[in-house]
């Protein structure tokens with residue numbers, strides 16, 4: 001029995017011996033014309049820590065290595081992926097389903113902003129509708145020959161991420177954090193959620209870890225000291241990267257040119273973990 005057992009089997013995914021009700025399977029099949037090999041979810045305990053940036057750069061890195069990458073932007077209320085890739089056109093469809101938009105370098109992307117008339121329209125929908133929209137990005141979009149799909153998950157551990165985890169067969173997740181107070185609690189929540197859903201955690205990424213001053217090469221910890229190593233040890237996880245604050249990153253994102261960012265070794269180091277999933 002799970003140490004967190006609340007005697008309510010309907011809200012639990014554990015296969016324990018005490019189970020009273022059969023496990024409900026909420027998983028959805030992708031579109032019948034889709035072919036997706038591996039799905040990696042990028043999650044964060046709270047917004048604004050760089051989840052979309054990590055999602056985008058991982059897709060760019062794998063694409064540069066010759067793998068067909070895709071991004072499913074499940075962050076419906078804060079969709080920043082089309083902006084980072086400079087995508088302005090709208091998604092189209094046929095009687096068979098919806099087609100993702102191809103970025104300049106061939107990454108397939110689907111996001112709510114590719115369907116809304118105006119990018120600036122707010123998505124003032126309740127959780128179940130948002131959850132269903134993300135499900136449809138999985139079931140109604142034709143994802144052709146995708147080697148690695150990266151999902152920019154909605155921030156937090158609430159209703160919407162839960163729906164996404166239950167409906168989409170995610171092969172592994174990466175948790176993105178920043179070096180601030182509360183990180184320990186936020187990571188613990190994300191880890192518990194992944195454990196409940198039986199989803200492997202590939203590792204942790206600390207974004208905005210430090211800033212390296214170009215004038216004196218010194219590293220400054222703008223958001224305070226990092227505790228990511230202790231947190232990783234506590235949960236028996238690997239720290240995949242400690243990414244610096246880099247004004248060049250925000251500049252390319254703002255100009256829709258993320259595919260031109262030359263990246264650094266961190267991204268290549270992270271990508272080796274995806275091959276372990278294959």
Ligand SMILES: Nc1ncnc2c1ncn2[C@@H]1O[C@H](COP(=O)(O)OP(=O)(O)OP(=O)(O)O)[C@@H](O)[C@H]1O
Pocket residue numbers: 044046047048049050051052053054075078079080155207208243244245246247248249250251253254
């Ligand atoms: N390491 C970094 N250096 C400089 N700017 C960064 C870095 N990481 C992220 N940013 C910038 O910070 C902003 C927030 O990043 P991003 O959109 O990736 O966060 P998020 O966690 O996905 O947020 P949300 O959950 O609100 O969508 C963006 O403008 C991005 O360009």
